[in-house]
Amino acid sequence: MSDPSAGDPGALAARLAALPDEQLLAVLIVVTAGRENLAPLYETATRLVSETGQSGPGQPVIPGTRQPAGYGASPGVGGSAQVGGGTGGLSGLVSGSGNGVGGYAGNGVPTFDAVRDKVERRIGTAHGGRELDRTSPAGRGADQQWEAREQAARERLEQIRTSLHEGEGS
Structure with a gap:
């Protein structure tokens, strides 16, 4: 409003x-x-x-609010x-050099390098988590269940095709 x-x-x-x-x-x-x-x-x-x-x-x-370490501009x-x-402006973000502290440029904008590093860390964590899931006993069991369902689906599809072709021959 x-x-x-x-x-x-x-x-x-x-x-x-x-x-x-x-x-x-x-x-x-x-x-x-x-x-x-x-x-x-x-x-x-x-x-x-x-x-x-x-x-x-x-x-x-808000008075009394704690700021995380490295947050904001340096004194x-x-x-x-x-x-x-x-x-x-975006000068600190675009330049990537950033004279600030903790991945922030002097004007409080995160540097390009800091943003890229954060994204790469998150991607690495996601890939690592997926790999750990696949190597765990539960992950292997889920993969085996998936394969069993895929095999059952292929067999059922083949049965349907065979029954369709049998109807054509008569």
């Missing part, structure tokens, strides 16, 4: 004015990230957040444009 006041700047300004300071700063950080002309506003908002000890771009969105480097900081 769309907000009826989305196109009305006055209504949007009124909604923003009703926000508590910490929420308004968070909104300002998100909407000004990666916009060159608004860089001073972004820097001021991030400075105010850090001075007041409120959660900022380097901290989880001193902005995050993605979507979540506060950095320039955004």
Whole structure:
């Protein structure tokens, strides 16, 4: 559903004015990230957040939420444009070099190499699981059952063909 006041700047300004300071700063950080002309506003908002000890771009969105190791950008480097900081774009993903930590470029985008490695690991795990299934006693039993059904189906098909040909000869 769309907000009826989305196109009305006055209504949007009124909604923003009703926000508590910490929420308004968070909104300002998100909407000004990666916009060159608004860089001073972004820097001021991030400075105010850090001075007041409120959660900022380097901290989880929900206070107390633990981030996995290697997640996000390294200290001193902005995050993605979507979540506060950095320039955004696909440069880190396309280049594959990525100066970030844990498979992420400095702007928070996963590197091509990291994505490819993750896909290859998942494919390898799937193939390995299939091989283990086939070499286990249960897997061998399932293969034998499949072969027995296939053989029975071939024999039944041959019986049907033979009975059809017998009817033609009379």
